Amino acid sequence: MRLDKFLKVSRIIKRRTVAKEVADKKRISINGKEAKSSSEVKVGDELEIRFGNKTLVVKVTGLAESTKKEDATKMYEILRETAPEKD
Template identity: 35%
Template sequence: MRLDRFLSVAKIFKSRSLAALAIDSSMVFIDSLIAKAAREVRPGQIIEIDTPRFYKKIEVILLPGGNISKKEASSLYKLLEERFKD
């Protein structure tokens, strides 16, 4: 699954276009490397999102087959670290 799609399905970003914007602005890293929107995500990878509003570090647990509910979205990843910025 593409990184931008995963971030929107997992409800990290409200939409795929917002996820792609953050990725294109070099705010998203996979395994400590700057990511591209089309990069394929695999279980076990560490994704870091460092925006002006928040920082999140997550581990991908599983990939969905399609769209899922908000309740199920948090089961796709394990939250390793989260900070909100002023």
């Protein structure tokens, strides 16, 4: 499954166009390698997504062409989530 589609279907990022933009700005890596929006995602892959102020590391646990909102979180497992330190 394409990276941008996985991010949308899993609801990590709400819109596919936004997922594509984030990937094209080199803010996503798959298993430690820089990823494009068209990169293939497989079960077991580790994704690191760098948002403006936080980093999210997830492990892909399942793939589906479409999901209901309550089933979307079954597609990934959050390994780490880091936010900037507050003063």
